Amino acid sequence: MDGTFPIGARAVSSDVTFLAIDPSTDAKIEPAFAVSSQDDIADACSLADAAFDTFRETDPEARAVFLETIADEIEAIHAPLVARAMQESGLPQPRLEGERGRTTGQLRLFAKHLRQGTWASVVIDHAQPDRKPAPRSDLRQRRIAVGPVAVFGASNFPLAFSVAGGDTASALAAGCPVVVKGHPAHPGTSVMVGKAIQAAVAKCGLPEGVFSLVQGPANELGAALVNDPRIKAVGFTGSRSGGLALVALAAARPEPIPVYAEMSSINPVILFPAALAARGEALGKAYVGSLTMGSGQFCTNPGIVVAVDGPDLDTFVEAAAAALGEAAPQVMLTPGIHASYEQGVAALAGHDSVETLARGIDAEGANRGRAALFSTTGKAFVADPALSHEVFGAASIIIRCADLAEVRRVLETIEGQLTITLQIDEGDHADAAALLPVLERKAGRILANGWPTGVEVAPAMVHGGPFPATSDPRTTSVGTAAIERFLRPVCYQDLPDALLPKAVKHGNPLGLPRTEG
Numbered sequence: 001m002d003g004t005f006p007i008g009a010r011a012v013s014s015d016v017t018f019l020a021i022d023p024s025t026d027a028k029i030e031p032a033f034a035v036s037s038q039d040d041i042a043d044a045c046s047l048a049d050a051a052f053d054t055f056r057e058t059d060p061e062a063r064a065v066f067l068e069t070i071a072d073e074i075e076a077i078h079a080p081l082v083a084r085a086m087q088e089s090g091l092p093q094p095r096l097e098g099e100r101g102r103t104t105g106q107l108r109l110f111a112k113h114l115r116q117g118t119w120a121s122v123v124i125d126h127a128q129p130d131r132k133p134a135p136r137s138d139l140r141q142r143r144i145a146v147g148p149v150a151v152f153g154a155s156n157f158p159l160a161f162s163v164a165g166g167d168t169a170s171a172l173a174a175g176c177p178v179v180v181k182g183h184p185a186h187p188g189t190s191v192m193v194g195k196a197i198q199a200a201v202a203k204c205g206l207p208e209g210v211f212s213l214v215q216g217p218a219n220e221l222g223a224a225l226v227n228d229p230r231i232k233a234v235g236f237t238g239s240r241s242g243g244l245a246l247v248a249l250a251a252a253r254p255e256p257i258p259v260y261a262e263m264s265s266i267n268p269v270i271l272f273p274a275a276l277a278a279r280g281e282a283l284g285k286a287y288v289g290s291l292t293m294g295s296g297q298f299c300t301n302p303g304i305v306v307a308v309d310g311p312d313l314d315t316f317v318e319a320a321a322a323a324l325g326e327a328a329p330q331v332m333l334t335p336g337i338h339a340s341y342e343q344g345v346a347a348l349a350g351h352d353s354v355e356t357l358a359r360g361i362d363a364e365g366a367n368r369g370r371a372a373l374f375s376t377t378g379k380a381f382v383a384d385p386a387l388s389h390e391v392f393g394a395a396s397i398i399i400r401c402a403d404l405a406e407v408r409r410v411l412e413t414i415e416g417q418l419t420i421t422l423q424i425d426e427g428d429h430a431d432a433a434a435l436l437p438v439l440e441r442k443a444g445r446i447l448a449n450g451w452p453t454g455v456e457v458a459p460a461m462v463h464g465g466p467f468p469a470t471s472d473p474r475t476t477s478v479g480t481a482a483i484e485r486f487l488r489p490v491c492y493q494d495l496p497d498a499l500l501p502k503a504v505k506h507g508n509p510l511g512l513p514r515t516e517g
């Protein structure tokens, strides 16, 4: 690895460099990586703009082959890539092996989606020259790519939500050139994946500006990228403050653009009475498994549990506290994320209305996240919005409610969520059904008798939700529907066949599915 980053077909170096940090030791890791300059951003955006018209009109099959080639290139560097990602993130090998599989699987799923063709949403309203009182024109609608897209890699998924993650895969599938702003926590991983994409661009004979990667430790870099007039949309996963900063920048541009930011969520889990009575102990153990997985560094982490107080909840709490007390400390992603976790846990521990139920095993060593379990009452939770703020890491609050009406009030109080989980048995169906309309207003995904962590990458998936889970609740950042963020409709009225794009030509040369009327 040589420390350069890919802009179009070039490998760019700089005298200004930065180093990654191994969070398990706080030691700096070689090599030094070039910091991108404002000129590099302008170059990347200019190349992306130049590539746009050619890339967006490639046949779906050509883009499908491109996505598959990226997957192949990433697989070809599997072992060194996983090794570098482990060093830079502190995440264990099996997790990163799985994440690599999810990344390449995601690219291949978008390839399949492109071949299937519904994404183009072709609608043909045939001309009705004899219609009375006025004839109808021939109207043909398809969707085209919005333009070059800026993608911000996430710290907590150095592969699946980073340089070749879901935002990049969906934007490239749509036909948008992509400029990634790599997360400064994993520059080596970013460069390795960025160069794999660069190789795929060359192998597929695509214009070089289809992909570039810029990186560096400063936020200003990301701000400059969002402000570049050639960028037409932004994909982001990270903090609420970061996401909102980008939304504000994008809205203040002379030409405002959409920002699809996935930000904060506390992912309530509701324990309904019959389920709690039947399997409180098992639920307690399983909950801690989901909570402590990956040191809790998932935006889908179960941050609150809501249930009616009583002996059955006590059984759940005892099992959860016992399991959490044995939870081994895990290295967190960055010193900053660890510090902000410690701060969040200290604030909860010091809150007058919050009881600390258990802490995970303590350990020597840098950036070790020690799990934490708290409880409070429904009344206290409703009274203090601070208790519903995300603590990013393995911390969670059990909310003891007086009755199901208070459970409902708690759910009505919370902000928008990525997920809400129901633990239900048949005896709970009526109570759950009564609550469902409230839950639908709050979350992008409602699940029963599972746990929210571990999002399936599939056509029906919604990884989104009302603010602050995301900045735009109408879409998803995971699954094939994510492509819709980067497409817009264009209608062709009475254009001669010779001028029509292939997608809407009379003979349908691309064989795309059509709705005709």
Ligand SMILES: NC(=O)C1=CN([C@@H]2O[C@H](COP(=O)(O)OP(=O)(O)OC[C@H]3O[C@@H](n4cnc5c(N)ncnc54)[C@H](O)[C@@H]3O)[C@@H](O)[C@H]2O)C=CC1
Pocket: 152, 153, 154, 155, 156, 181, 182, 183, 184, 217, 218, 219, 220, 222, 223, 237, 238, 239, 240, 241, 242, 243, 245, 246, 262, 263, 264, 265, 298, 299, 336, 337, 340, 341, 391, 392
């Ligand atoms: N909900 C979620 O999925 C996640 C939440 N987080 C939260 O974010 C905190 C910090 O973690 P990070 O991953 O570093 O997230 P972050 O939001 O601070 O940074 C993510 C990316 O956005 C850029 N960025 C942030 N603020 C910016 C600004 N004002 N202008 C331009 N660019 C900006 C950063 O340079 C980085 O590339 C965590 O402690 C945690 O609370 C982090 C990861 C995932």
Ligand SMILES: O=C(O)CCC(=O)C(=O)O
Pocket: 154, 156, 157, 161, 237, 297, 298, 299, 300, 452, 453, 454, 455, 456, 463
């Ligand atoms: O739970 C998952 O698999 C995905 C979580 C996620 O999107 C995130 O943490 O950013």
